[in-house]
Amino acid sequence: MELDQLRYFLQVAEKSNFTRAAEELQISQSALSRSIQKLEEELGQPVFERKTRAVTLTDAGVLLQSRARQVLSLLADTKAEINDDGQSGCVRVGAIPTIAPFFLPKILRVFSKTYPKASLVVQENTTDQLLKSCTQGEIDLAIVALPIPAKYLEVEPLFDEELFLVLPPEHPLVEQPNIRIGDVEPYPFVLLDEAHCLSDNIVTFCRQRSFLPVTVERTSQLAMVQELVSLSHGVSLIPAMARQRDDSDRRVYRSLADPKPTRTVAVAWNPYRFQSRLLKAFREHLAQHGR
Template sequence: MEVDQLRYFLRVAERGNFTRAAEELNISQPALSRSIQKLEEELGQPVFERKTRSVALTDAGTLLQSRAQQILALIEDTKAEISDDGRSGQIRIGAIPTIAPFFLPDLLRKFSTEFPAASIIVQEDTTDHLLKRCTQGEIDLAILALPVPAKYLEVEELFQEELLLVLPPNHPLVNKPQIRLNDIKALPFVLLDEAHCLSDNIVSFCRQRSFHPVAVEQTSQLAMVQELVSLSHGISMVPQMARKLDQSDRRVYRSMSGIKPVRKIAMVWNPYRFQSRLLQAFQERLRTYAREQDACPS
């Protein structure tokens, strides 16, 4: 049984399809099929139930999936621990799309200056996918918005940030000295789609105050939310970190009066995986950088 066989097996198990797995592994489908066939011959039974366009794990495959994940994690951790000098190496960071482009660039520049021999790979994805990757050891650290269903993962809150009301410049509320919840209850909202937790943060805040925002449009990009607001399709709420980078005069940002909508940003990691000194250094720089961003008292 070879390490590559286990990697190939896990990718097919995750994708449920030989063709997609082969494309991601950058090998031919016949080569992938032969590798899995040899694995099954060694085990003496099939690990996949073949269907017309997909595959499903057999009982043996389910057991092998758990063991293969443990074996590969042990190999990767052993390599990392042996080569850990605290200055070089690779860190794999994951972040949700409403954080990654606004929060990470300056932090990564500062860290790269201090640790020039370090390599940092950033993966942008939804919360559910990042938690899964963190659990499986595919990334070392995830930066997310709370709450998160982080079973077997360590979660540390970093800071809070305000969600600002964003309006088109000709909106009647722009010149109002104070904007309260009653002023926006009947207004149409532009929100991110359900895959993004920012919409959950906004809807949860509104529901706690006895109203449900009516979403007239949903999109997958925060930049598109801002553009649709500029075109008077509706109003929305945008994180403070995104507002800082928005230099356009086609949108107006206002802070709500009274209890303000906020979201809590946290880092998540797998405490059962080896934590390199380089990763620990990154966590410390992340904590320091986060304290500088915290404009909302906990």
């Protein structure tokens, strides 16, 4: 059994399709099919159930998927440990979309100057996908907002961040000197899609104050939330880091009276994977920036 066979198998399992897997691997579909066929002959049973438009894992395939991930992760960790000089290597960073473009650029720039031989790869995705990638070793750490279901991950809070009320300039609350969350209850909200944890933070905060925000529109981009507020589609709550990057005069940001809505930004990683000195240095860099 060859390592490439395992890599090819995992790609087909992820894509559930030979054509898409071959495109991702940049090999011909016939070469991929021959590799999987040879693997199945060696195992003595099929690992995929072939259907018209997709393939699914057999019971043997499910077991092989788990073992293949462990084998490839162990080899990757062994190579990283042998070559761990504390200065070079790759750190794979994941971050949710409401953090990545606002928090990471400066961090990456400063770290790259300190460690010029290191390479940093950034993946932006939803919390669920990042935690899955972190658990499976596809990324080294994930920068997310609490709470998270991190059963097999180590989690370290970095900092708390205020959520600001964003209003169109002509909104009646703009001139109100002291705005409480209850004052916002009559107005519709513009929120991110349910896949984004910021929406959960907002809804949970409102529920704790005995009301559920009426959502008129949902979008996948924080910038679109801001634009829809500018167009008087509703109001919203925006993280401080996004507010600091917004110099538009088409929106007004107000800090709510205590208790202020906040979120906690944290970093999560898989403690069962090899932790290189470079990765530990990057985590410390994140902690220092958070402090």
